[in-house]
Amino acid sequence: MAVKEAVSVRDNEPVIDDSPLIEPIGFTPVQVSSNRARLFLSKRALVVAACLLLSLLALTYLVIARSLIFETVPNNAKVNIDGFALPLGDGHLVLPGNYSYTISADGYLSKSGEVEVGSDGHSRHAVTLDKLPGHLQVETDPPVPVKIIINGGEVPNTNGLVENIRPGSLRVTILSDRYLPYTQVIKVEGLDNTHRLQAKLRPAWANIRISSNPPGATVTSNGKTLGTTPLNTELVQGDRVVSISLPEHKTVDVPIAVTAGVDQALPTVNLGPADGLLRVVSIPEGASVTVDGEFRGHTPLELELSSGEAHRLRFFKEGYASVVHTIDLSAxxxxxxxxxLNAVYGRVFVTSVPTDAEVYIDGQYAGKSGQSFNLPTKSHKIEVRKNGYQAFDTRVIPSDKLEQTVRAVLLTKEQARWQQVPASYQHGANGTMKLMRPNAVFTMGSSRREQGRRANEVMRQVALNRPFYIGATEVTNREFRRFKRMHTSRHVNGVSLDNDNLPVVNVSWADAALFCNWLSEREGLNPVYLTERGKIVGFDSAADGYRLPTEAEWAWLARYDKGTMRKYPWGNELPIGANSGNYADSHAAKLVPAVLRTYSDRYAATAPVGSYSPNPLGIYDLGGNVSEWIHDLYTIGTGLSSRLEENPIGPQDGDYHVIRGSSWRHSGLTELRLSYRDYGEAPRNDIGFRVARWIN
Structure with a gap:
């Protein structure tokens, strides 16, 4: 509605109404929208929704997330984790998965790595950081250049600063010229900090006063000139040598033991006149030189000779006349x-067997044997050669006063080879072995007409030419007990067979063969007898080890006498010769049924080996004492074959082995003969053995 304004009305004036007219206004109905839609789109609603969503997400994160805790040394280290990690107390809250981390702290080396966080529990990790190296600053009083030794090793330094030292306790030694070493144990903290070490150094020298007569001499030490006498100088402690020299005088070296801080005044050094210098040469060179009887060397040579006196020099060389000179040199x-030097000659006559051999002197051909050679009186090598013979050589020094003779006996190569083979030696059990080199054709066995002959003594033609070693005596109890320590040869009716030097008995053939193998192995030789499970199953005739003698060897050794073959150990005739051997004599009457009533050998049973005279080949007891096991298996020939057997060794297979020689139990004509053969395998108290070896 319009409002009408009030207007004042004057008297008698007409009233004018200016109020606007009230007019109707058009009406349009308002379009009312939904309140629910307007509320959903409002800012407040969006904020609330976002807060709710974030709260939900946060709640979900808290439910799913796990704690990741690092326990660090030092405990104030900083922990950086790549990815989303929510700090929480001493650790971080993270979702399950793999995370890279870096841990750092001042003064420590950073450490990085990766950890895995699982969904079934929290993750806790311990990490220790390594300290950064420390530094050492050495300050000395007085300030001097130094060498720094840490824990025994020198380390580089710059003006006393040693950088990058591992933390810990250190033994530091400071060295400087002319000062005593300074040592201190320090502890370096590290953490990039610098440890300062102040060292007060003590002088390492002493004042030394040196004087000489005459004065004015130059004093040097280690090639450095210190001054002239009289002189006060500083020398560093230790064993020092100073040289004092003056023209036309001898230089004197003076040793000084210098102690730091202890001053010394040396006694006056007297300088004598200088030596003279003599340079000597000779024709030819290499002459020996003596001065006043003292050897000084070989020419060419420089000699220092004391001045002011005469010296006698002698020159000599092998093959030359000596020369003497007297020399006097001033200071x-x-x-x-x-x-x-003049050469001196002597004559040497060379002869040889066989004649017409070639003579070489000092490696040069000189002519044929059977003539004299004029040679300088020095040592010469003389060699005499001839085709098919071993060369002969010797050394000789000719004499100018008489002719010498060299007689060369040339050996064939075979003879020379045998010269290298010893004639005898001691085997490993201490028995003596003798060398035999047979070259014989002889008849083994005996004629059917020979009195006392047995049927097994079939005659065989044998050639024996294979060299061998043979035991000079039978093996003793002492020797056998080195193989079998507990062996005993026992006794006969109270008479002992077991003393050390008696021949071993009560051994089987196999025992004897195994002793031979043991002896071979002891000396590094190839065993002859082949064994399986400790039993003999054959033999190796090419082996160089010990064995029992073959029957042919034993027969030749026992019977050979200057080209003929003996019938008995003492010769070819009865009665028994005195000291012929150990048989069944009157001393054995209580032990055996039959004895030799007119013979005495001084023993009832066995006698010590070597008690009687040896045979012509130097072998003992091949008759008497004990019978002997033989290498060969026992066989009996037919007597119909005239085939010559060369070095027979018997078959590989058989039941019994040959036994040769009589024993202390025998007195009958059959057994005393050297052709007597027996056989067996088992031990007996009158059977022993000796050892042999082939030479290959």
Missing amino acids: GMERDLSVN
């Missing part, structure tokens, strides 16, 4: 001397 004088 500091130098002189040259040349000496000519």
Whole structure:
């Protein structure tokens, strides 16, 4: 509605009404929208919704997230984790998964790595950081250049600063010229900090006073000139040598033991006149030189000779006449001397067997044997050669006063080879072995007409030429007990067979063969007898080890006498010769049924080996004492074959082995003969053995 304004009305004036007219206004109905839609789109609604969403997300994160805690040394280290990690107390809250981390602290080396956080529990990790190296600053009083030794090793330094030292306790030694070493144990903290070490150094020298007569001499030490006498100088402690020299005088070296801080005044050094210098040469060179009887060397040579006196020089060389000179040199004088030596000759006559051999002197052909050679009187090598013979050589020094003779006996190569083979030696059980080199054709066995002959003594033609070693005596109890320590040869009716030097008995053939194998192995030789499970199953005839003698060897050894074959151990005739051997004599009457009533050997049973005279080949007891096991298996020939058997060794297979020789139990004509054969395998108290070896 319009409002009508009030207007004042004056009297008698007409009233004018200026109020606007009230007019109707057009009406349009308002379009009312939904309140629910207007509320959803409002800012307040959006904020609330966002807060609710964030709260939900946060709640979900808190439910799913796991704590990741690092326990660090040092405990104030900073922990950086790549990815979203919510700090929480001593650790971080993270979702399950893999995370990279870096841990750092001042003064420590940073450490990085990766950890895995699972969904089934919290994750806790311990990490220790390594300290950064420390530094050492050495400050000395007085300030001098130094060497720094840490824990025994020198380390580089710059003005006393040693950088990058591992933390810990260190032994530091400071060295400087002319000062005593300074040592201290320090502890370096590290953490990039610098440890300062102040060292007060003590002088390592002493004042030394040196004087000489005459004065004015130059004093040097280690090539450095210190001054002239009289002189006060500083020397570093230790064993020092100073040289004091003056023209035309001898230089004197003075040793000084210098102690730091202890001053010394040396006694006055007297300088004598200088030596003279003599340079000597000779024709030819290499002459020996003596001065006043003292050997000084070989020419060419420089000799220092004391001045002011005469010296006797002698020059000599093998094959030349000696020369003597007398020399007197003044102080500091130098002189040259040349000496000519005259050759001296002697005659040597060379002869040879066989004649017409070639003679070589000092490696050069000189002519044929059977003539004299004029040679310088020095040592010469003389060699005599001839085709098919071993060369002969010797050394000789000719004499100018008489002719010498060299007689060369040339050996064939075979003879020379045998010269290298010893004639005897001691085997490993201490028995003596003798060398035999047979070259014989002889008849083994005996004629059917020979009195006392047995049927097994079939005659065989044998050639024996294979060299061998044979035991000079039978093996003793002492020797056998080195193989079998507990062996006993026992006794006969109270008479002992077991003393050390008696021949071993009560051994089987196999025992004897195994002893041979043991002896071979002891000396590094190839065993002859082949064994399986400790039993003999054959033999190796090419082996170089010990064995029992073959029957042919035993027969030749026992019977050979200057080209003929003996019938008995003492010869070819009865009665028994005195000291012929150990048989069943009157001393054995209580032990055996039959004895030799007219013979005495001084023993009832066995006798010590070597008690009687040896046979012509130097072998003992091949008749008497004990019978002996033989290498060969026992066989009996037919007597119909005239085939010559060369070095027979018997078959590989058989039941019994040959036994040869009589024993202390025998007195009958059959057994005393050297052709007597027996056989067996088992031990007996009158059977022993000796050892043999082939030479290959």
